[in-house]
């Protein structure tokens with residue numbers, strides 16, 4: 001089985017496990033990334049949740065463009081839903097609001113709760129925040145499938161293991177998820193993710209300045225090379241020049257993307273044999289910096305662009321119903 005096949009097999013198993021978990025819970029906390037809250041959700045979840053309470057939490061709100069996050073909140077509010085967004089890992093305000101809402105989940109006795117989401121989206125961080133110090137004192141709840149550990153959070157039980165949902169990877173989703181670190185380099189390589197980021201954010205007024213500032217931050221450490229006239233790096237070429245149609249990595253845009261990466265490599269001193277800019281390392285460093293928020297707060301999608309009502313909506317993707325909540 002190839003790498004792709006192995007990944008698919010792994011994800012199918014993960015989804016089966018989530019199905020089994022879901023059969024035991026009264027409420028589902030879905031975690032998505034605030035920088036792409038549409039693409040970082042699982043298309044399968046809505047139909048699995050049924051009539052359980054379904055709450056959406058946006059992690060990494062501290063790394064997203066606050067204006068775009070507000071647009072997303074308004075978009076959901078317009079549909080009678082109220083996601084929660086945090087301003088940092090396990091943001092205490094978010095955690096206490098979430099605890100209050102979970103305590104109200106309809107249940108025969110104390111609600112049982114699961115945290116689910118794509119790989120690396122912030123599930124464990126939130127789970128630990130919700131469980132607090134109680135997590136150290138876990139115990140198997142009687143009557144529940146062997147091996148499952150439940151944490152008594154007072155007003156509800158919390159499943160000690162988050163459910164991992166498989167991402168959908170078609171079209172530009174693979175690159176969006178790669179940019180957020182929700183899929184690995186075997187699914188989306190650093191160079192194509194870097195090209196995608198430069199193209200998608202190229203028209204953003206603040207992005208060019210952020211890129212330039214970030215590239216300059218390590219300038220002092222860079223030793224000028226006498227044999228390379230370009231080495232005295234000026235501003236990073238306008239990323240906007242690299243931007244093709246939004247969301248597509250068109251070949252026509254490539255040379256400009258390469259120019260940006262080349263200049264970043266020079267400015268950061270990422271040079272290979274013969275002092276040539278190492279574009280691969282430049283791409284990897286740039287993508288890591290984006291993920292960590294070192295470039296600033298940027299979002300990768302807006303509700304008007306991806307979440308319809310528009311042809312972008314996909315039947316069964318939950319697109320027109322981002323939180324199929326029974327709230």
Ligand SMILES: Nc1nc2c(ncn2[C@@H]2O[C@H](COP(=O)(O)OP(=O)(O)OP(=O)(O)O)[C@@H](O)[C@H]2O)c(=O)[nH]1
Pocket residue numbers: 059060061062063086087088089090117118119120121122123124125126162164
């Ligand atoms: N800046 C920021 N980082 C966060 C936030 N939430 C989680 N992280 C970071 O994101 C990384 C992944 O978080 P995890 O909680 O391990 O993610 P996960 O979904 O449990 O990951 P898997 O177990 O691999 O599926 C960690 O480095 C967290 O510190 C947030 O709101 N803001």
